[in-house]
Amino acid sequence: xxxxxxxxxxxxxxxxxxxxxxxxxxxxxxxxxxxxxxxxxxxxxxxxxxxxxxxxxxxxxxxxxxxxxxxxxxxxxxxxxxxxxxxxxxxxxxxxxxxxxxxxxxxxxxxxxxxxxxxxxxxxxx
Amino acid sequence: xxxxxxxxxxxxxxxxxxxxxxxxxxxxxxxxxxxxxxxxxxxxxxxxxxxxxxxxxxxxxxxxxxxxxxxxxxxxxxxxxxxxxxxxxxxxxxxxxxxxxxxxxxxxxxxxxxxxxxxxxxxxxxxxxx
Amino acid sequence: xxxxxxxxxxxxxxxxxxxxxxxxxxxxxxxxxxxxxxxxxxxxxxxxxxxxxxxxxxxxxxxxxxxxxxxxxxxxxxxxxxxxxxxxxxxxxxxxxxxxxxxxxxxxxxxxxxxxxxxxxxxxxxxxxxxxxxxxxxxxxxxxxxxxxxxxxxxxxxxxxxxxxxxxxxxxxxxxxxxxxxxxxxxxxxxxxxxxxxxxxxxxxxxxxxxxxxxxxxxxxxxxxxxxxxxxxxxxxxxxxxxxxxxxxxxxxxxxx
Numbered sequence: 001x002x003x004x005x006x007x008x009x010x011x012x013x014x015x016x017x018x019x020x021x022x023x024x025x026x027x028x029x030x031x032x033x034x035x036x037x038x039x040x041x042x043x044x045x046x047x048x049x050x051x052x053x054x055x056x057x058x059x060x061x062x063x064x065x066x067x068x069x070x071x072x073x074x075x076x077x078x079x080x081x082x083x084x085x086x087x088x089x090x091x092x093x094x095x096x097x098x099x100x101x102x103x104x105x106x107x108x109x110x111x112x113x114x115x116x117x118x119x120x121x122x123x124x125x126x
Numbered sequence: 127x128x129x130x131x132x133x134x135x136x137x138x139x140x141x142x143x144x145x146x147x148x149x150x151x152x153x154x155x156x157x158x159x160x161x162x163x164x165x166x167x168x169x170x171x172x173x174x175x176x177x178x179x180x181x182x183x184x185x186x187x188x189x190x191x192x193x194x195x196x197x198x199x200x201x202x203x204x205x206x207x208x209x210x211x212x213x214x215x216x217x218x219x220x221x222x223x224x225x226x227x228x229x230x231x232x233x234x235x236x237x238x239x240x241x242x243x244x245x246x247x248x249x250x251x252x253x254x255x256x
Numbered sequence: 257x258x259x260x261x262x263x264x265x266x267x268x269x270x271x272x273x274x275x276x277x278x279x280x281x282x283x284x285x286x287x288x289x290x291x292x293x294x295x296x297x298x299x300x301x302x303x304x305x306x307x308x309x310x311x312x313x314x315x316x317x318x319x320x321x322x323x324x325x326x327x328x329x330x331x332x333x334x335x336x337x338x339x340x341x342x343x344x345x346x347x348x349x350x351x352x353x354x355x356x357x358x359x360x361x362x363x364x365x366x367x368x369x370x371x372x373x374x375x376x377x378x379x380x381x382x383x384x385x386x387x388x389x390x391x392x393x394x395x396x397x398x399x400x401x402x403x404x405x406x407x408x409x410x411x412x413x414x415x416x417x418x419x420x421x422x423x424x425x426x427x428x429x430x431x432x433x434x435x436x437x438x439x440x441x442x443x444x445x446x447x448x449x450x451x452x453x454x455x456x457x458x459x460x461x462x463x464x465x466x467x468x469x470x471x472x473x474x475x476x477x478x479x480x481x482x483x484x485x486x487x488x489x490x491x492x493x494x495x496x497x498x499x500x501x502x503x504x505x506x507x508x509x510x511x512x513x
Contacts, residue, residue, distance in 0.1 A: 013460035014493045017486070021220060028213045035206070039253065049186040052179060069173075076166045083159065085456055086142075086463075087135045088426040108173060115173075118180045138425040147327030148419065148467055155421060155465035219464045223487070228480045231466055 069112035207246035288338035319413030329415035352418035376441030416468035432468035432478035
């Protein structure tokens with residue numbers, strides 16, 4: 001029988017769950033708009049290159065899309081980490097996962113922001 | 127509980143997806159988990175593919191014409207279905223977390239999954255007829 | 257009791273020691289209003305004295321007879337045969353999931369009882385000092401006008417843990433019964449219980465499958481309690497963040513041996 005006392009494990013469970021819940025709700029809202037514009041506004045179901053560049057000239061849109069990337073990546077990686085935790089990994093393993101996911105997450109968001117600015121700049125005659 | 131820990135992570139994970147000997151609530155859990163994994167995969171694929179946008183009009187519009195066929199459209203519908211299921215299920219879980227709708231679990235699950243299916247059908251009809 | 261007789265086949269899970277698990281079939285003539293546990297007992301009494309199983313009160317108070325009947329967790333003392341099969345049918349009886357098997361239909365409930373101890377729900381035979389203190393176990397309401405809440409209906413039968421998909425994949429997950437016990441005990445006055453609830457093996461492993469509530473025979477509703485416990489933990493975390501205070505170490509339970 002396992003006699004170890006349950007000492008406090010890493011104390012971030014509450015905050016990560018809270019962020020996952022909030023980002024989930026934000027993703028639902030922004031994604032809904034994102035879907036409508038990308039599939040229902042366009043004439044053939046998908047925006048062409050020119051449509052996309054034009055759409056991104058409205059300053060609200062890059063802000064919204066940066067939000068979407070940030071929230072979606074956060075929600076997805078926090079959720080994935082939770083699924084891994086459900087399998088009771090060793091402390092060492094979850095330590096590696098923490099680093100890996102942080103790097104992937106930051107990388108994906110930075111890449112997304114770069115891409116968004118690249119698209120915006122295409123429309124300003126660069 | 128040590129018998130559980132003797133099993134490999136893979137066999138333990140596979141137990142999540144077996145709905146036998148569980149109530150209908152388990153369907154909600156299973157669908158949420160499967161759609162979570164599928165959508166995560168799609169998210170990173172989507173980010174990668176959008177790189178085409180940065181390559182300019184020729185690259186992106188070329189890419190668009192490549193995916194404007196029934197097989198890709200079918201997968202897009204699948205992604206939207208997964209998105210709606212995961213999103214609506216998530217709303218159900220968020221409501222439960224605030225103590226709302228716990229008594230009406232099963233009804234809520236069926237209702238929200240029903241909505242997800244209907245929306246997906248509408249999306250599919252739209253995408254296959256434009 | 258009616259005088260109808262049904263012919264029912266009991267398919268009983270068997271496993272002793274290191275042998276491979278298998279099912280033994282026993283054909284019984286039963287009254288359909290009898291309970292599944294009655295059938296198991298008759299098998300032990302008249303057919304196979306080597307069958308190992310647990311039973312005690314026979315009226316859903318002790319929680320000893322939890323098993324899986326045709327796959328679903330049930331208290332076999334209150335599960336009428338008529339509810340789970342028909343004349344000529346089969347009743348498959350398995351031990352609970354997610355517990356270490358001792359033999360046949362009996363599982364080791366030790367981890368559950370130890371964890372209940374750690375969240376302030378002491379059993380009578382607990383080694384914890386608190387369990388013996390008369391003043392910690394009042395016989396009536398602690399305050400005037402307040403309803404006395406006993407062990408909130410939980411009979412520690414383990415059905416919820418057997419049904420929980422996270423208990424299936426993580427042996428250290430405290431489980432619905434224990435978290436319901438922590439909810440009952442309260443986290444605000446007890447740092448130890450707060451940390452257990454707030455840990456990676458606590459409320460954050462719950463994903464709202466609600467399988468626990470679906471099988472609970474005793475109106476504990478562990479699912480809803482875990483939802484409420486989560487809110488309490490988040491509220492407490494916010495409170496600590498903004499008040500700047502560190503953990504309030506009131507009433508800390510002593511380290512277990």
